[in-house]
Amino acid sequence: MLGAQGRMGSTVANAVEGAADMKLVGTVDAGEDRSRLDEAEVAVDFTHPEAVMDNLRYLIEHDIRAVVGTTGFTEDRLETVRGWLAGKPGLGVLIAPNFALGAVLAMRFAQQAARFYASAEVIELHHNRKADAPSGTAAHTARLLARARREAGLEPGPDATTSEVDGARGALIDDVRVHAVRLPGLVAHEEILFGGEGETLTIRHDSMDRTSFMPGVLLGVREVLRRPGLTVGLENVLEL
Numbered sequence: 178m179l180g181a182q183g184r185m186g187s188t189v190a191n192a193v194e195g196a197a198d199m200k201l202v203g204t205v206d207a208g209e210d211r212s213r214l215d216e217a218e219v220a221v222d223f224t225h226p227e228a229v230m231d232n233l234r235y236l237i238e239h240d241i242r243a244v245v246g247t248t249g250f251t252e253d254r255l256e257t258v259r260g261w262l263a264g265k266p267g268l269g270v271l272i273a274p275n276f277a278l279g280a281v282l283a284m285r286f287a288q289q290a291a292r293f294y295a296s297a298e299v300i301e302l303h304h305n306r307k308a309d310a311p312s313g314t315a316a317h318t319a320r321l322l323a324r325a326r327r328e329a330g331l332e333p334g335p336d337a338t339t340s341e342v343d344g345a346r347g348a349l350i351d352d353v354r355v356h357a358v359r360l361p362g363l364v365a366h367e368e369i370l371f372g373g374e375g376e377t378l379t380i381r382h383d384s385m386d387r388t389s390f391m392p393g394v395l396l397g398v399r400e401v402l403r404r405p406g407l408t409v410g411l412e413n414v415l416e417l
């Protein structure tokens with residue numbers, strides 16, 4: 178477990194210890210020696226966007242499969258990981274922006290809706306200790322929406338804004354606007370809003386507790402053992 182003292186890492190360590198078919202063989206926190214993971218069949222990374230690529234390179238070099246929940250994966254980063262894996266046939270890496278079943282389903286439902294609505298925006302709401310904004314899930318959702326909209330031949334819907342305070346309309350990811358809220362008391366939440374003629378559709382997912390991510394992480398650990406190469410997104414493991 179990389180990032181074992183973190184909010185997610187400590188929850189994953191408990192979940193692994195409670196799983197009859199798994200054994201926690203080592204933990205690594207910031208600045209600690211990663212060689213204590215060398216006996217592991219699978220390493221799980223919930224660290225920091227600035228640390229995760231270096232961790233992944235180490236794991237792949239040492240023939241250790243990886244399940245990664247850490248955010249910050251751009252298409253360039255994914256391509257780099259594919260390059261590292263190219264020389265390692267049989268070795269698997271799973272990277273998922275969100276391991277909660279409901280979040281994965283919400284993204285799939287949003288993808289289905291996107292082809293019917295030119296206008297769509299994403300609001301993500303998280304605890305105020307979160308390092309990155311917008312969330313990896315929101316960025317992934319925005320890219321999925323943009324792709325589904327393009328494939329349906331839709332242009333982004335009209336927006337009459339001509340004057341705005343910087344940031345008021347959120348960040349543009351691909352061509353979808355994403356808004357980030359940070360408040361104590363929240364865990365991880367996302368709304369995907371669609372607007373049409375006289376109606377709106379809202380798809381919302383709420384993680385009330387970090388245990389919501391655990392069935393997905395444990396499934397990922399089991400599945401990465403039999404999936405060589407890079408898998409991106411739990412939807413591919415769930416075969417949605």
Ligand SMILES: NC(=O)C1=CN([C@@H]2O[C@H](COP(=O)(O)OP(=O)(O)OC[C@H]3O[C@@H](n4cnc5c(N)ncnc54)[C@H](OP(=O)(O)O)[C@@H]3O)[C@@H](O)[C@H]2O)C=CC1
Pocket residue numbers: 179180181182183184185186205206207208223224225226228232245246247248249273274275276277309313390
């Ligand atoms: N995919 C998913 O389903 C989910 C993904 N996440 C993502 O997981 C990541 C972690 O989130 P969270 O647990 O809340 O964050 P935390 O800050 O609570 O935990 C991260 C931990 O990683 C440690 N760390 C930093 N660098 C390294 C390193 N090089 N090697 C080992 N450990 C390191 C940190 O130590 P220190 O504090 O000393 O820097 C800290 O203990 C984020 O990117 C978050 O967005 C979160 C929830 C679900």
Ligand SMILES: O=C(O)C1=N[C@H](C(=O)O)C[C@H](O)C1
Pocket residue numbers: 248274275303307308311312313314315364365366
């Ligand atoms: O930092 C978090 O807490 C979370 N991070 C992931 C993200 O950025 O999408 C997943 C979930 O939203 C919780």
